[in-house]
Amino acid sequence: MKYGVIGTGYWGSNHARVASELAAEGAIDDVVLCDVDERRLAELCESYGVEGVTDYERLPEIGVDAATISTPSPTHHEIATTLLERGVDVIVEKPLALDGDDAWSIVETAREHDRTLAVGHIFRHHPALVDLRDRIDRGELGRLKYLTTSRFSFRAPRETTGALYSLGVHDVDVSNYLLGRDPERIYCSLDDAVREGIDETATLVMEYDGATSVINESWQVPVFGKRRDLVVVGTEKAAYVDYLDDNVVELYDSRVTERGGELRVRDEGKQVHTAPNDEPLRAEIEDFVAASRGDGTLRAPGRVGARAVELLEHATRSAEEHTVVSVGERGARTDAMTPRNR
Known part of the structure; x- marks a missing residue:
């Protein structure tokens, strides 16, 4: 398998690192990096000893079978649909x-061309969250x-997407992942001071x-430094996960x-459990590579990403209208998907 990484910024460079590690181990054959920033591209290609191109449309021409898309969000639809139409499996950040509409269009393109489509919902591969999901499933x-x-955290807001789409997308999906279903109603408040x-x-x-x-x-x-955590309360026990402590799950045997x-x-x-400390990004890419080869089932297939975007749209409408929004059914295209892309 020849593997491409499109976009080599902060997060894309991590994809490049993991892909290069997999190539060195023989899990994939070759790696090709792609970025419009020629200087950054040249530095990474030299660092990992791999090929580089500045135009993603060249990737199918040089035999790339599967690729990561880690470019700015507004470019995802164009790049993903182009590559899927030309026979390349993709994982989209x-x-x-x-x-x-654009999200379901990508999913539909993958279905039409029988390609594998995954989404970078990396917390579905977070060791503590995977362990917690297993415990929830066991009751x-x-x-x-x-x-x-x-x-x-305390930082300047991004120029392109706000906290809802940059951060909330993770936790909207995590809630669905742990509960195993979609919400019925959403209320959202947004601040842009x-x-x-x-x-x-x-x-x-x-x-x-x-x-x-x-x-x-x-x-x-600015109070906590960087804080990322989750509390889950059940009728028998409660759980706490600090996402910055990758593989630790705290269980509280407390109830009324x-x-x-x-x-x-x-x-x-309280009981403290330690899960195997696998790197989430590596687990995500290995999951995608296996599915691309027909050897596995995706933990975060395209429909998961499309549904998350739909829920963010409902949240945005709630904030604009200052009201609770009923979610309704999933996108109409869901029922038509093949097992490969579901």
Whole structure:
């Protein structure tokens, strides 16, 4: 397999590193990097000893079979559909696109051309979150009731996409991933006091059947340094994950019980579990490479990315209209997808 990496900025350079490691181990054959910044491209190509091109449309011509797209979000639709139409499997960094129509269009193109489409929802490969999902599936937490997520830092807002699409996209998908279903209603509030039109703070409440997920994202909180964490509360136990501590899951054996008509708090302490500490990005790319070869099932297929974008659109509408928005059914194209791309 000849593997391409399109976009070699901060995150794309990490994709280039992992792809080069896989090539050195024989998991893939060759790596080709692509970027319009010739200087940066030349430096990375020299560093990893690989080929480089400045035009992504050349990749099919030189035999690239699969590729990462790690370019600015507004370019995802054009690059992804072009490569899929020309027979290249792709994994697209989140968000898959900036609107639902474009996102489902990419998914439909993959289906029409029988190509593998994955999305870079990397937290589906986070060791602690994978371990937590397994525990939820085994019933250790009981029925999930409440989730809350915080992603806080202090920095200037980006020029292109706000906190909702840059950060919230992760946690919207994580909520669906852990609960195994879509929300029924969304309420969202956005703040853009620093850079007009670019939200630096996003607050979402997503209501599921029997559960609520509260998501807090901000680039304007200097209190915690960098904070990324998740609390999941079930009827039997609660869990805590610090995303910055990749492989640790804390379980709290705490719940409220009723006896003789009286409510009592039962607290039997905390257990700390350590999951295998695999690098999430490497696990994500290995998952994609295996699916591209027909050897595995994607943890984050195209439809997952498209649905996340749809939910962000609902959240944006909620913020604009200052109202709770009913989510409704998934995109109409979902039912037509083949197993390869679902």
